[in-house]
Amino acid sequence: MIEINNITFEYNGLKAIDNISIKIEKGESIAIIGPNGSGKSTFLKILNALIFPSSGDYIFNGEKITPSSMNNQIFSKKFHKKIGFVFQNSDSQLFCSSVYDEIAFGPRQMGLSEIDVKRRCEDCLRLLNIEDLKDRVPFNLSGGEKKRVAIACVLSSNPEVIVLDEPMNGLDPRTKRFFRELLIKLNQSGKTVICATHDFEYVKDVFKRAIVFSKNHRIIRDDHYDKVINDSVFLFENNII
Amino acid sequence: MDWLFKEDDYVPVKDNSRYLGKNIFIFSEIISKIINGVNLRQSNSILSANPLMRFILLISTIILLSLSTKVTFVLLTDVLIVFTVLAIVKNNHILKAAFTFASFTLIMLIPSILNGNKLNAIIIVLKVFGDICSVSILTSTTPWNDIIKVLKFFLVPDIFIFVLENTLRFIYLLSNISFETLCALKLRSIGKNNKKYTNMSSIIGNMFLKSKNMSEEMYYAMECRGFTGEYEIKTRFHFSIADLLFATLIVVVFIFYFTMGR
């Protein structure tokens, strides 16, 4: 489904990703692991076509993702519909004037009838347990509440691939457990889950595969999640634990 | 809930949302410039030197260039500046920009050239070229924070510099946030949006609220750390070989001016 060949990315000459190649199949659940500054967020941004690699190819569902192909609106909308991104900083992800509008944004754009939109929104509100927040203004919610809203509004447009950038940051243990269940549920329902994370305790049994980035921005391991997580010598050597 | 567990069969309709792509493009341009301005220091050791020298070089070339009426002086100074650009900056978009502006000036001066004012026109074009190059030397080699700190040598009060510096920081932070928000809007624009301008304006509104929160938080943090309204900037500039180089350049420009510029 996702194929990445020899991608390199630089911010003004500063390498953030150095020649990586990955293949991701539909329905996988993948953890992206690596020390701070190793390029995880950058990689996720490339997956979402927010930035484009300076060399190498990104192929999604057999189609090359390039600045010019993303210039085609229909294509780019179809692409963005299929892949949802939960930002590291959910503050900047919320821009509507109420939580309900925020969640309804995607479905409304898809041209669903207002009844369907309502159904989706209510399902999402229930799923993330934020029914009480429905009429609040997003920007003065607490951090954890914002995260829930951000996830709800990605889910409401029902993407096939869900990309999350450190979703567990700053959440209380109960919410973390809740997200763990949610990720498992989503993956079981056939969604591809790609998630950058540092929280190994709370994501037990969520992921089947782990991709490890090193501090010099390369992939140093791509293996079963459990094998990687139990290899404490490897993790210690690479500043991950 | 069943909808979440099966795939949508969705084909987007055409919608006029160029504005988003355009906005994001303009934004990323501006931001990369700002980030460049903030991140420069780590990139090159010559440029980590004292910005004061570059600042004086800039001021003196601009003043002398505008004072002089001799084509030889202007030409020589231009050559000197071009060499400096080539030597320290190593990217030619400065020269390109200067060429562009100089050619515009030339076009604007065509009527005067046709009236026989050839030499003056050439001098003006050369002056524009030199000025733009020397401004670019400063701005493209010096992080903005350091340019601001140069003001200290001119006895600008510290608190004023502090305010400027924080303005810069907030521009950076806020533009980053609004850039991310625009990206989020783009990612979630998956179909027809009938309320584009509402969305844009609510983004802008949110920005104001956020900036208010951020500055409030910063104020609290400063108060917690015992800020009393006095702020002292310690300059950590020291003289290095690169400074000597710039100092020599300044002297050379002055020599040029007094031998053949007047």
Ligand SMILES: Nc1ncnc2c1ncn2[C@@H]1O[C@H](COP(=O)(O)OP(=O)(O)OP(=O)(O)O)[C@@H](O)[C@H]1O
């Ligand atoms: N906008 C930017 N401009 C310049 N450099 C950047 C920018 N964003 C990230 N970088 C640099 O790129 C590298 C990779 O950053 P990235 O954010 O992808 O790291 P990360 O793995 O997500 O780290 P973390 O675990 O802290 O989130 C870092 O060295 C960072 O300094």
Ligand SMILES: [Mg+2]
């Ligand atoms: Mg990150």
